[in-house]
Amino acid sequence: MPQQRNFHHMNKKGTSLMNIRVLATSTLVGPYIDELGLRFPELCVAPCRSSAWKAGLASAEALIVLLSEPLTEADLDLCPNLRVIGTYSVGINHLPITSCQSRGIRIVNTQGVLTDATADLALTLLLSLTRRVREGEALVRSGHWKGWAPDLLLGTGLTGKTCGILGSGPIGRAFARRVWAIGMKVIFWNREGNQKPVDFGVDIAARLPLDELLRQSDVLSLHCPLTDTTRGLLNREKLDLLPHGAFLINTARGGILDEQAVMELLHQGKIGGVGLDVYENEPDLDPQWLVAPRTVLLPHLGSATLETREAMAKLLCDGIAESLLT
Known part of the structure; x- marks a missing residue:
């Protein structure tokens, strides 16, 4: 089973909420958010719409969200440094696609692995x-089953x-x-x-x-x-x-x-x-x-296998890292 981790508003090195480079709304299945944090220590995990999440928008260069967390153009207005949005899904209909395109913000999703x-x-x-x-x-x-019957x-x-x-x-x-x-x-x-x-x-x-x-x-x-x-x-x-x-x-x-x-x-x-x-x-x-x-x-279980959700997390975090390093 994947390890359960608590939300943290600051990373282990004590990054200020005013100096967040990667802002994620959730940990993901597998170790990949933690590994991304090792590459980019200015990583904060805070629930979507929480006070910590809102505070981190001003400096965030990358956002990581879930399918159930829609973003709006107004959210983008609060992110002057934003370069990439990663979504833990194939679908991107919960994101302001046109606004991202006009602002040069890359969208990373998990196409193919699910x-x-x-x-x-x-x-x-x-x-x-x-x-x-x-x-x-x-x-x-x-x-109440009474056994085999021809018309059961x-x-x-x-x-x-x-x-x-x-x-x-x-x-x-x-x-x-x-x-x-x-x-x-x-x-x-x-x-x-x-x-x-x-x-x-x-x-x-x-x-x-x-x-x-x-x-x-x-x-x-x-x-x-x-x-x-x-x-x-x-x-x-x-x-x-x-x-x-x-x-x-x-x-x-x-x-x-x-x-x-x-x-x-x-x-x-x-x-x-x-x-x-x-x-x-x-x-x-x-x-x-x-x-x-x-x-x-069913409760939206399409990609819900351990192997798939881990592969999604790896693909997403690799895409975020690539976007920030280029």
Whole structure:
């Protein structure tokens, strides 16, 4: 297990809050924040929005934040020396990207190292839904299971069915390999409108216009970033195009889905099941999800393996160091 460390407002050498070069909101999994502190002794770890964090902004050349800690242009105004922002995530939608670009502030994220972990979790959600794992475990734990029965918790087979994937980046392609291996047909959509077929390593799949893809998707899995193009992409009109009983998986970002429309379709029986690892306005979960039928709900665990989180921390801290040394 990773060692638990307390927040400290000053490093071990007693760096003043008025002379911070690297300002991090949290320790990370593994030793990499500590190692970064050895390279840059003017490193401070203080919770986001705390008084110590605010005091450190004036001198900080590098900020390290989590996905759940959005920054604004007003924050950048308080950081006249800022050269780089590192985020412990692939997604950067919580950062003021345009303002960073105009100010010459580099953004370092953790692209690439969490591909397999996130694709694994998406497959976990899909299999949990279609084989009714949550209900089965609840039955066993309840003490009311009476033994095997011909019609007990019948699920849905996936072999021969079509999986539509929104996003043809590394995670989308990795998920495609996994569902292809269990016998599904794969089709893709991407936000740029590129219609070139997608080579996902073990096969080549068609890339279709969104409406056509939705009409064919027995399973729809989201693997695209949250951008101005994809925010609210799957509204009620689009969701109505899915085949009756389709399954929906989201390990991307919550804002892509119209959550209210999804819940209505679940209650109406038009969607076969929904597996979510991300939510709009998380962690402030819409309480209606807690009573929505045929759902598997996880607390944003896409990259949550020890190996992946350590690799993310190393990549992030290496990127910060490189930015400060060049």
